[in-house]
Amino acid sequence: MNVETEVLSRVKPSPDEKKRLLLVVEELLQKVDATAARLGIQGIRSKLVGSAARGTWTSGTHDLDIFIPFPVHTTRDELEKYGLLIAREIAKDADSFEERYAEHPYLNMQYKRFDVDMVPCFAVDCASNIKSAVDRTPFHNEFVKERIRGIEDEVLKLKQFMKGTGVYGSELRTQGFSGYLTELLIIRYGSFKEVVSNACDWRPGTVIDLQEHGSVEHKEPLVVVDPTDPKRNVAAALSANRFARFIDVCCSYKEKPSIDLFFPAPERPLTDMEILEMISERKSSFVAIVFRKPDIVDDVLYPQLDKMEASVRALLEQYGFIVLNSGRWAGKEAIVTIELSSARLPCVKKHRGPPVWERKHAESFISKYRGSEDAFAFYIEDGNYVADIKRKFPAAKHLLDERLVTCSMGKQLTEAVKKGYTVLENEDICNLKEEDFRRFLRKWKTE
Amino acid sequence: MNVETEVLSRVKPSPDEKKRLLLVVEELLQKVDATAARLGIQGIRSKLVGSAARGTWTSGTHDLDIFIPFPVHTTRDELEKYGLLIAREIAKDADSFEERYAEHPYLNMQYKRFDVDMVPCFAVDCASNIKSAVDRTPFHNEFVKERIRGIEDEVLKLKQFMKGTGVYGSELRTQGFSGYLTELLIIRYGSFKEVVSNACDWRPGTVIDLQEHGSVEHKEPLVVVDPTDPKRNVAAALSANRFARFIDVCCSYKEKPSIDLFFPAPERPLTDMEILEMISERKSSFVAIVFRKPDIVDDVLYPQLDKMEASVRALLEQYGFIVLNSGRWAGKEAIVTIELSSARLPCVKKHRGPPVWERKHAESFISKYRGSEDAFAFYIEDGNYVADIKRKFPAAKHLLDERLVTCSMGKQLTEAVKKGYTVLENEDICNLKEEDFRRFLRKWKTE
Incomplete structure (x- = not known):
């Protein structure tokens, strides 16, 4: 069995799995519309969007996106109020639910083993007239649905390839490829194999514009112009690192197709010995900075x-330390780990003063350091006064014990760090036992 | 007694000392001319040049420069042959003598407690027609003699000030001010005090052109156009460091005149404890690199x-070490001393490879390092492959034990180093006992 066939056999939902999903979707859509009517909210026709609607979901994922479109003339307050009202009615039959927030609130619920987002939106007439960011989604849905028929399996393979190589997911933790972006790539190149082959030639500045209607310059490494909005880059959330990593894994795969890229062996946590x-x-x-992860x-x-x-690195460099690598991790605790060339610097620091011929500056430098107890030596080098x-x-x-709180790190993290933190050095890092943190450390020690 | 008066009382030769000098000069000039005539060399009128001829020598110095001018049509071979012939005749009455070499050979002798250079030259008609570098000296002599009468004492003070502050002497060891340059400064500004005062406003690019005839751009920090040759910079040998130091000491003196600048207490050698x-x-x-000084x-x-x-610093920096300071010293041994931020670096080195999208380079980098035993880790950073x-x-x-011989350091030093050298670290430097080396170390530890 070749690699692609094998991948498909593992990620393509079975007819049964598909049927179960469709039943739940049907049930939810009907409930939403009926509830709206019952509550006296007119003209609601809820719809399924996202990968479930397009047949591009991989086996085992049970994410459903149900959109509840309100007429354009609805006010934002009304939309939020009535949208949530309807959703909460459905949630009465859910196992659990919670309110979440994007540009406006929506409801997330666990419903018959499905993870359901129920999202009120405005039924705008075209994507460039959206009133809220989520209003775009139905347009994306239409665009993809019309073009993906018959090549859904190619999307499944590409998604799994991206998941296996750690570049799937456009949330801010991963900064990788979104589902929509993945589908657009398949639409552009026609197949998984062609996406991989073409990505090998990508470089920063690559532009993909299916509708040839892009109207704005973008500075991100990859630009995929939104077919439903000429001003928008669908790949805006893709970081330079994930972009480069995708090129790298595509080249690896092209050279030697391997199932391991889709389903890598789980990384083994580093032992104390390692x-x-x-x-x-x-x-x-x-050096590891450890503190309680805020909620x-x-x-x-x-x-x-x-x-x-970034700002801890900058602080350390400002005080003369050489940063080799760094990383951040979060579990119960949050940890920023830094590898330094050395955690100790000499006690002496060369303090370069003004040129000898800038007398005004020179005089204040001289009066501060020449013959001072704090200076080991005072001399002229390359025309400048220098004090050791x-x-x-x-x-x-x-330095970290004294100055970490001065680092800029966002509101919640600043608060968390002010409550207390520990700085561990070298072997003391063995005190950190969380397995996933130990996996994160693999960055420094390949198996 | 004010500072300048006191200095003069210590450096101005007494009438007796002057008389002794004049007697020896008279004797030598007569001997040279008589010897030339006796040997059948026609028309030689030897002359005294340099500070002795101008009354700008400080007490205790006994340097005499006797020039033997030959007619312009003389060949270089004849000049060398007959010049040395005459000089050697005089040297028969000297305590000792040796042949030395500038552009052509001359004789140095110890004669009645005077250090005498006896230099054959061409009697050219003007300084821009010289045939040998030394031919310029008689023109310098004439220029200064005509203008220095009455202000010789100012030269004495300035010379002693420069000696005391370590900037006097144009030889390659010091790269400071020559006697001629010192005299030109006094001619330009009129007095010691005015030189000091004006030097406080010097900055790189300062030009002094007594004849207002300079015809060439110079890149040295100080340009003093030779009054006898519009193309020449008399201060060409002055290093940027000595230039800056002179400004520095002039400013110190201007703020607070002190006899110590003229006659500093000798620096105390560092003890082992220090x-x-x-x-x-x-x-x-x-780190100190020690080897036998070549002869x-x-x-x-x-x-x-x-x-x-310079090339040892470059070698160390090329391999990742951070050089803070360095210096060179020579006595019986020659020693290059380097202060490093640390003499140990981590075992790991970040080796940055090509960008992911430069596939040709990328592939050779990958095949060399990915999964290699020599690499602790392999990853992508800022779009580039990196191997730790x-x-x-x-x-x-x-590094120095293995690679010092690859450093470029001139013919004789390369030979000397190839014969053997020692690298001492930290406290082992206490094994170096020469007092003057211990004084040199004061650079790092002010008293």
Whole structure:
């Protein structure tokens, strides 16, 4: 069995699985419309959108997106009020539910083993007249549905390939490919194989414009012009790193197709012994900043963690440390891990002053440092005065203990860090036991 | 007694000292002319040049420059032959003598406690027609003599100020101010005090052109156009560092005149204890490369040492070490001393490969490092492949032991280093006992 066939045999839903899904969908749509009518809300025709509507969902995923379109003249307040009213009625039969927020609130519920988003929207006449971001989705749905018939399996293979290689998902934690983007790629290139083959030639600045109607310059590495909106880049959320990784795995696959790219063996958590090995073979210094993860959703958490990681790196570099690598991880705790060339710097720091001939600046530099107790030496180098002075923070841990709170890292993370944090160095990282964190450390030690 | 008066009382030769000098000069000039005539060499009128001829020599210096001018039509071979013939005759009455080489050979002798250079030259008609570099000297002599009368004492003060602050001497070891340059400065500004005051406003690019006839652009920090040759910069040998230092000491003196700048207390050699203190308070790493000084003159030795210092710094930086300071010293041994942020680097080295989309380069990088035993990790960063590989030289000493001979450092130093060298680290530097080397170390530890 060739690789693609094998993948399909594992990810394509069985007729039974499909039937079960369709039954639930039918039930929900009818309930929504009937409930609306019963509540006196006129003209509601709810619809299924997303991969379930297009036959591009992989076996085992049970995500349903039910949209409840309101007439355009509805006010935003009315939309939120009546939309949620209807959804809450349905939720009475759900196993559980919660209110979630995008641009406006919607209801997420667990319903007969399906994960259902029930989203009120405005029934606008075209995608460039949307009143809320979610209003676009029905247009995406129409565009894809009309073109994907007969090549749904290609989408399934590409989705699984992206999941297996860690680039699937447009949420802020992953910054990868969305389902819609995946479908557009299949529509553009015709098959999984052709997407892979073409992606090998991608480079930053690649533009895909199915309708040839793009009207705006974009700065993201990949630009896929939204067929329903000439101003929008569907790949705007794709990070440079995920873009590069996708090219990389496509090239690997093209050279040597392997089922492992679709279904990689789970990474084994690093053992204590392996952590110690990692430290002793690299002889660099590891520093982990550990604190209690605040209770916020991933789309808020990860951007703040990214910001924190960047500003901790900047802080360390500002004080003379050389950062080799870093990463962020969140489980019960949130952890920013930094690999430094060394966590200790010499006590001496070269403090370069003004040129000898800039007398005004020179005089204040001289009066501060020449013959001062704080200066080990004072001399002229390349025309500038230089004082060899005492470094304020020769130890990275000390710097982080004193200055971490000055790092910019978003509201909730700042609050969390102010409540307390620990800085662990090298072998003390073995005290961190969460398995998924130990997997994250694989970044530094290939099996 | 004010500072300048006191300085003069210590550096101005007494009438007796002057008389002794004039007697010896008279004796030598007569001997040269008589010897020439006796040997059948016609029309030689030897002359005294340099500071002795101009009354700008400081007490205790006993340097005499006797020039033997030959007619312009003389060949270079004849000049060398007959010039040395005459000089050697005089040297028969000297305590000792040796042949030295500039553009052509001349004789240096110790004669009645005077250090005498006896230099054959061509009697050209103007300084722009010189046949040999030394031919310029008589023109310099005439120019200064005519203008220095009455302000010789100002030259004495300026010379002593430059000696005391370490910027006097145009040889390649010091790269400071020559005697002629010092005299031109006094002629330009009129007095020691005015030179100091004006130098405080100097900056790179300052031009002094007494004859207003400069005809060439120069790139050196200070340009003093030779009054006898519009194309020549008298300050060409002045290094940027000595230039800056002179400005610095002039500003210090202007703010607070002090006799110590003219006659500084001798620097005290660092004791073993002070060396250990210097290392432990800085917590940086010191490395000293020690080898037998080859038997060559300073003007050959120091440029090669400078070259060696620069290329050792470059070697260390190329392999990832951070150089803080360095210096070179020569006594019986020659020593290049380097202060590093750390003499040890982590074993891991980030090896940045090509961007993911440069497939040709990418493939060779991948085949070399992905999954290789030599790579701790392989990943994508900012669009580039990166391999965390084993660093070849984590220890500076090991690098220097293996690669010092590849450094470019001039012919004689390369030979000397190939014969053998030692690399000392930190406290082992205490094994170096020469007092003057211990004084050189003051650079790192102010008293």
